[in-house]
Amino acid sequence: MKVAYKIWLDHNGKAFGDGPHEILKGVEKTGSLHQVAVQMGMSYSKAWKLIREIEQRLGFPLLDRRVGGQSGGGSQVTLQAKELMVCYGRFQREAKGAIERIYRKQFASFAQSQERKKT
Amino acid sequence: MKVAYKIWLDHNGKAFGDGPHEILKGVEKTGSLHQVAVQMGMSYSKAWKLIREIEQRLGFPLLDRRVGGQSGGGSQVTLQAKELMVCYGRFQREAKGAIERIYRKQFASFAQSQERKKT
Numbered sequence: 001m002k003v004a005y006k007i008w009l010d011h012n013g014k015a016f017g018d019g020p021h022e023i024l025k026g027v028e029k030t031g032s033l034h035q036v037a038v039q040m041g042m043s044y045s046k047a048w049k050l051i052r053e054i055e056q057r058l059g060f061p062l063l064d065r066r067v068g069g070q071s072g073g074g075s076q077v078t079l080q081a082k083e084l085m086v087c088y089g090r091f092q093r094e095a096k097g098a099i100e101r102i103y104r105k106q107f108a109s110f111a112q113s114q115e116r117k118k119t
Numbered sequence: 120m121k122v123a124y125k126i127w128l129d130h131n132g133k134a135f136g137d138g139p140h141e142i143l144k145g146v147e148k149t150g151s152l153h154q155v156a157v158q159m160g161m162s163y164s165k166a167w168k169l170i171r172e173i174e175q176r177l178g179f180p181l182l183d184r185r186v187g188g189q190s191g192g193g194s195q196v197t198l199q200a201k202e203l204m205v206c207y208g209r210f211q212r213e214a215k216g217a218i219e220r221i222y223r224k225q226f227a228s229f230a231q232s233q234e235r236k237k238t
Contacts, residue, residue, distance in 0.1 A: 001130040001177075003210075007218065010123040058120075060236075080236075083229055091122075091225035098217040099126065106210035110202055117179075117199075 001111070003103040007095055009088070015057040021088055023047060024062060024077055028085075033063065033075040058084075120230070122222040126214055128207070134176040140207055142166060143181060143196055147204075152182065152194040177203075 008017030026036030037047035055062050062081040066074050077085070127136030145155030156166035174181050181200040185193050196204070 001128055001134065003126065004129040004133075005124060005126040007122065007124040009120055011120040014123075015120065060233075080232075083232060087226050087229040091221060094221045094225065095218050098221060099214050102210060102213045102217060106213065107206050110206040113199075113202060114179075 001107070003099060005099055007092070011057050013057060016054060016084065016088065018092070020050065020054055020062075021085060021092070023051070024081055024085055027063060027075050028077045028082075031074045031076065120226070122218060124218055126211070130176050132176060135173060135203065135207065137211070139169065139173055139181075140204060140211070142170070143200055143204055146182060146194050147196045147201075150193045150195065 006017070009015045023033070023036055023040065026039065027033050030036060033047055033051070034044050037044045040047075051062055060080045061078050062084075063075045064078055066076065125136070128134045142152070142155055142159065145158060146152050149155060152166055152170070153163050156163045159166075170181055179199045180197050181203075182194045183197055185195065
């Protein structure tokens with residue numbers, strides 16, 4: 001037996017979670033939402049729709065879209081999105097550690113009792 | 120913004136979570152799965168199917184079904200299920216507290232920065 005969970009941020013609905021976090025990390029690295037969408041097996045239009053929905057829920061832009069130019073356009077993660085990503089990353093890591101620690105603590109006696117019943 | 124989450128126990132698939140916990144608490148109180156199913160707006164057959172599936176995943180019985188008799192039958196929570204409920208209840212409460220505490224801690228600076236941008 002093990003513990004499983006999903007955690008997300010809610011703001012008038014599901015506002016931010018692991019999926020969007022991964023997308024933003026990819027854009028930060030590659031400078032291209034298109035490339036990240038391809039890597040994640042997602043259509044570019046679906047990825048944009050998701051980002052737009054989250055921006056509306058959160059009330060601030062996540063991506064600056066640069067159209068054309070020498071680099072042929074691309075996307076850049078906004079400063080506010082970077083702040084969100086830092087907080088979310090720390091939160092995610094600490095919550096994961098806490099949930100697993102609490103699970104082990106609270107189920108230690110149950111696991112032992114199960115083992116005794118098997119033997 | 121607030122934090123939202125779902126936590127469950129996994130054992131070859133989703134094995135136990137808040138829904139089954141509520142059902143068992145109801146049976147413990149009323150001695151009747153039928154009554155609990157009605158209260159939860161669930162069909163009796165669906166409730167039994169759920170309990171059976173969980174029993175198969177966990178490998179031990181959750182309910183003793185008493186057929187007929189002076190009381191007209193009913194269900195009783197097994198000792199192993201009671202142990203599971205105690206551990207799960209403690210785990211659930213402690214995990215909830217930890218997730219909310221970690222959320223407040225990690226997002227305190229972000230919330231302040233958001234407030235400053237509004238004003």
